[in-house]
Amino acid sequence: MVKIDRLTLKPFHFRLSCFHLFSLFLAMNFIISEAQQAIKKLYNEEVAESVINIQETRKEFEGQVTIVAFPIIRYSKKLPEQTANELGEYLVANVAEVTKFNVVKGFLNLSIAESYFLNLFNKEILSPDFGVYQPNGKKVMVEYSSPNTNKPLHLGHVRNNLLGYSVAELLKAYGYEVVKVNLVNDRGIHICKSMLAWQKWGNGETPESSGLKGDHLVGKYYVIFDKEYKKEIEALKAEGSTEEDAKKNAPLIKEAQQMLQQWEAGDAAVIALWEKMNGWVYQGFDVTYKNLGVDFDKFYYESDTYLLGKDTINEGLEKGVFFKKEDGSVWIDLTADGLDQKLVLRADGTSVYITQDLGTAEKKFEDFGMDESIYVVGNEQDYHFKVLFLILEKLGKTWAKGLYHLSYGMVDLPNGKMKSREGTVVDADELISDMITTAREKTEELGKTNDFTDVEKDELYKNIGLGALKYFLLKVEPKKRLLFDPNESIDFQGHTGPFIQYTHARIKSLLSKAGYVFKTGNQDFGNIMPVELEMIIQLAKYPEELETAAKAHSPASLANYLFELAKLFNKFYHDVPPIVKTEEGEEKQFRLNLCKKTADIIKSGMLILGIASPERM
């Protein structure tokens, strides 16, 4: 059997970091305790932290931190406005960092001293440890991609691949040891369909002879099978068969089933054909994976795992978790959990999907002993995974609670679902090459790469094209279904990957023109502008954004954060007088430091999304 080269696991290094990670919320925590004290002094009431409801001040008002007065009026026994005013006066008088306050409709907006934010920026944000999480000692497995070997990858697979890769990177950045796994569905009736069609109508065609990429060649015969199969069904129906009977009795499907039996029996000729055609497919997938920039530490093949799970069935029968029906089939009763009865083994002793998955889950745990395991699989399998996890829990597997189904919505076309058999799919390879071509056209229109070498150009266009594609797919919350209109090209302006990449390149250009050298700044050099204050606050959020995204297994929030950061930077860039031309001094150093840190965060954040940040574009 041909296997994909196992890609070597890249060692990942963690820089030493301080014990606690900076958090904007933590930094603002002192406001909460100060407010609690204020309430004690003013109203003689001890209140819980949860009573002090703080949030970021909305942009249209003055200040940076807002306390909501409504929850406090129970204790002050005064109107919200009055309560807020009294609190504000107390805080300004007694807390050094609070310089001013204003009250709008029961909301107390506090202005925090600039020196506080500058200190934050210089001491915390500029530190090399900022946003770097220490290894947490836990291992997580991310299973994604999981393709069938009878057809090329399409846009739906692309979403899966990018999501899986990015979640793996995200968890790595959050301190996990990560194992990326691909469970390849390399056997079954669907593969026999392609094989049979090739045998009948292929005339010995190969990737070399046809010039087709291996997976596309095999996919072509999958479509041919379906076409011929449909013809037979129609013919049978014309002779009076019902649709159902026709589907069952068509000669082609019978032949395919027979071929599957021969495969299972180890028939040498069938196995040889299977190996040959799967080999073509793997060669094709390898190219697509490389273009997408995704990789795996371990491949599992269903041809190796499809017989697993029988032991688990016996174990379940012994433990009384499963029961046997008269015909010999094995079931689990999940009605007490609000689900149905579920078959776990057929009467003839053969496996169903969930049998294999039970066995494979055990095998994966034996192989890696991970603490958590994430399955990146479409939402059509929500029920399957719910049942799978529940069964493993009932079997008393201690690791079952670490299992998580990262369910994502389908990618739909304007006229509905993609169907490989009917050829209504957005092909992954085609889409990738279209994106790169578009990136080339747009960039050359702007005349920005005239002094690039051909190699540099190729790399840049690939980075931009894929940046646009990846960002387009990753910015949307995974569980939402996603609409893709092939007639409308993916944007390169606005809320897009290239916009963020552009921002990074812009900063890099600025830094090099300014001859930037890193140096921590002093705290006082005059007034900082509102947009600079906003920048500090936005940068300060990065570690929390990583944490939120990692805990939610969702790169989307990180993607949106990076866009907000880039947008804010461009406003800053526009509002601030040209930095390069400013005379040397604290202010210039501070601004350059802001630029540098923004570029660093964009670069590392985008890397988590699997998107490169070019130095120039």
Added chain:
RNA sequence: GCCUUGGUAGCUCAGUUGGAUAGAGCAACGGUUUUCUAAACCGUGGGUCAGGGGUUCGAAUCCCUUCCAGGGUACCA
């Protein structure tokens, strides 16, 4: 039928444990370049947050209900 996930501007999407006048981008219209990259920035228009009820100082967010759409529903994977 039952279970489940969605429904926010013309389109594509944000909206963290309930907080202020619901935000971006695209598209449309108008403006900004002898100053660090205009893939940028600024402005205008665009909304019954699917409908209805409830909880409360306050609801896109929580609860109930109706409608619409996707997915699942015992021997496909």
